[in-house]
Amino acid sequence: MWQSFVCAMVAAVTLQALNPFRTGNIVLYEVKYTRGWHGFEVVPFIILGILGGFYGTFLIRLNMKVAKWRRSRNASRPILEVVAVAFLSALINFPNIFMRAQNTELVHFLFAECGPGAEDQFGLCNKAGASLGIIALLLAAAVLAFFLASITFGLDVPAGIILPSVAVGALYGRALGIAFKMWQEAFPKAFLFNTCEPDIPCVTPGVYAIVGAASALGGATRMTVSIVVIMFELTGALTYVIPIMIAVMLAKWCGDIFGKRGIYESWIQLNEYPFLDHRDDTTPPDVLSHKVMTTIDDLTVIVAVGHTIGSLQTLLANTPYRGFPVVTETSNPILLGYISRNELSFALKYSAPATNRNMSGDTQVFFAHQPFADPSDTFDLRPWMDQTPMTLNSHTSFLVTLRMFQRLGLRYVLFSNKGILQGLLTKKDMWSLLSGAELREQENIAGNVFRQRNTAEEVGLLEGDEGDSLASPIERRQSL
Incomplete structure (x- = not known):
């Protein structure tokens, strides 16, 4: 804790000394409001919170449709696509004064409070700034920026969604603030x-811009506490913690x-990454783990003795798996450990004993203690094997296995059962099962038995009419 405090203090002092924003402030959009x-x-x-929720919903759906359309094309021309989107953005942005500026500059002026001596590049603080024309320009800019963000997020260029969402939210927030004023x-x-005092401005449109930006960001990312903290860090507007929290929660x-x-x-x-989140809205299948695991009959295992360097290299060349269980023998597969593909490849290539660096492909290797083995003629791979892998009983429920993956960050x-290997489950298998369960919840299909589908992401689901048959473990192993 003390080290974190010192690092934060040094960072703040350095930022103040360098003054990268040329404003004398240590945050990007620091605002100072004289009114509550x-x-x-x-x-x-x-209303801003609800608008943020709708913005996030439509943004995600439109962006996903655009991304799926990009992937469905036969030919991919990323450079041409980027040039076309840039040209389209220039054509759309130029007619609207609020879309010509950079997002950072635009957000800064939308957050700012109108007052004597305040810089007003967009004419928001003069008498003509509080008009229906300005409101129409702000809303038009928000709508167009929404469509551009939906198209550009996912291009083959480094770009994010945070600042565009902040700009869109600030635009419609400022428009609502001007209308309310x-x-x-x-x-x-x-x-x-x-409750308004006479001869003193009662409504501050800049506050609505900050609240709108927080609502748009919350609607797009579905985050809550992080968004509130981010808005505090960007603006320093601690006075408006309650409005920001209201908007963010309603947006979510x-x-x-x-x-x-x-x-x-x-x-x-969309990318089919096997990410197992901790959401409670998806009900996992109520089955035992041995109903969904890849069984020993369909696993590629390594026996403790009987292999050579050449046979293991052939095994690595002919199989795509990322690891191999190690057993005593195939007839009585007592589990000895697990060796990953990377460890095995490195050991065979670089870790030969110092006494015999030039081992031939016929050199015997072993994964169990061999008291009579000659170190100069054999290769002991036990140091490269995980001799205590994560192991569960095959009758463990699927829910317990899922919690183990989520809380321990396991890959497999x-x-x-009594030391004898029964099967294996990977993180990809767990993700496939949960994705299939969520898909059927969304489609409101009754029944507790899953049917196997042909898509690769759903390999590992249960199939059959009796509820106890398995999806093809060979197909499931293809996706590991």
């Missing part, structure tokens, strides 16, 4: 505005109605 917020403004803050100035004696709740995944989780699912689990 009123209770009646909770209503527009709620116009309403308050048109009816200053209305019951809703009784509204977005979760249409889908639990944020933009990053959606891309993880071996199943045994």
Whole structure:
């Protein structure tokens, strides 16, 4: 804790000394508001939260459709695609004054409070700034930026979604703030505005821009606490913690109605990365692990004795698996350990005994203690083998196995019964099972038995009419 404090202090002092933003501030969008917020403004803050949820939902769905369309094309021309999108962006951005500037500069002026001496590049603080024309330009810029963000996120260029979402949220937030300010100035004696002091501006549109930016970011990423902290770090607006929290929570709740995944989780699912999250909304299949594991009959195992360097090199060349269980013998496969592909390859190539560096392919190798073996004529691979791999009983429930993968970050689990190897489950198998369960929940298909599909990402699901038959373990091993 002390080291973290010292590092943070040094970083803050260095940032203040270098002044990279040329503003004298240590945060990018630091704002200083002279006025607080009123209770009646909770209503527009709620509206901004709901808008953020809808923004995130539509952004994710449109972006996923664009990404799937890109992958469905027969020919990929990334350079041409980037040039075309850049040209299209220039054509769309130029007519609108709010889209010509860089996102960082735009967000800075949208967050700023109007006051004497305040810089006003976009004319938001003059009398013409509070008009329907400005509101229309802001909303048009938000809509166009939404479509551009949906298209550009996922291109073969380094680009993110945080700053575009902040800019979109700030645009529609500032528009709502200006509209609310116009309403308050048109009816200053209305019951809703009784708490406003006379001759003092009551509504600050810049606050609405910050709240809108937080809501858009929360709707796109489905994060809560992290978004609030990020907004504090970017702006330093600690006074408005409650409005930001209201908008972020409502954005997440509204977005979760249409889908639990944020933009990053959606891309993880699209790329079929075996990420096992801790969400409780997907019910795992209520089966035992031996119903879904790859059985010993379909595993490629290594026996403790009887192999040579040449046979192991042939095994590595002919199989794509990332690791191999090591057993005593195939007729009585007592589990001795597990050796990964990388460890085995490195050991065979670089780790020959010092007494005999030039071993031939006929050199005997072993994974168990051989008291009469000659070290000059044999190769002991026990140091390269994991002799205590993660092992569970084959009758362990699938839920317990899933929790082990999630909490320990495992890549595989071996199943045994009284020391005899029964099978194996990998992280990819677990992800395939959960993806199939979630798909059937979304389709509202009744029944507890899974049917095997032909798609590679669903290999490992149960099949059959009796509920106790297995999907082809050979196909499942192809996806490991």
